[in-house]
Amino acid sequence: MHELGITRSIVDIAERTAREHGGTRVTSVTVEIGALSGVIPDAVEFCFEACSKGTLLDGARLIVESIPGLGRCPDCGREQEIDNHSFACGDCGALGLERLQGEELRIKELEVD
């Protein structure tokens, strides 16, 4: 359950950023979670209410934007959608797909009052 720590980071960064901008309440926070990041969006959502209680994010909406995994074959160069269990190129079967996208774990934006 490292999602608990990840969710605490969301709350910490959002609070800090809101304060820096003179915000008194965060109404929504948008995070980007890549399909290859090893973080389960459902688990983050599950932790969010508990982690935001008593902070500027109390009652805020959590919006999760999923980013699909994208890989490139080291042999034939084909780019393809991948998940954590894609090991071989869908075309030529080569192993060791390079990861181009999907490891993101970012707080994208906040709505503040």
Add this chain to the structure above:
Amino acid sequence: MCIDCGCAERTEQAHHHHDQNQAGRTIRVGEDLLAKNDRLAAVNRARFAEYGLLTLNLVSSPGSGKTTLLETTLRALSNELRFAVLEGDQQTANDAERIAATGVPAHQINTGAGCHLDAHMVGHGVDHFDLANLDVLLIENVGNLVCPASFDLGEDCKVAVLSITEGEDKPLKYPQMFRAAELVIINKLDLLPHLDFDLETCRDYLRQVNPQARVIELSCKSGAGMETWYNWLREQVAKKK
């Protein structure tokens, strides 16, 4: 007090009474959620580099034999290399006590409910060692094949330990971890005659998940493969000098 992590400086509540009432403003952030851990890991890495220290992050399921591997290694090599060991567990100092019994400095980190070590814990944990007089820092992570994969501690590389009692498909089930490892140790090789474990299948699964990983098969009990592991360690230390 800590200048790297600011962990004793929690005074945020003190200054917070802005009255701007600009409803519904959007603030772009773009900050990585692991940024704090990554920043502290970079601080750790720079500190280890300053002393030319080889740092390994050992990861595995609980009970794969990490601590026994460390004990055996320390007894064999502590007359030629200077080691220290950070032990991570949710509870107890049992592992640090086992390591300390070999005469090597050890410090136990208890994560409580935490499922992994992070760079902050390691940064403070190594304060217990005289880094200038070490060659190798071994960090034994919390036994868990999931969460420790996401947290950089500032190590040179992750070493995943897989014992053959766990089944040959662990790399397929936990690809994130086996992909993150530079070296995979297949442990408890002495039990092979008693199990249905198929070594070649396991090697094949590892190749699928991480074709670059170096694989060493060994047994702390019989001693098989231990010299290969020791030589790998010696080579990594030599690269640091």
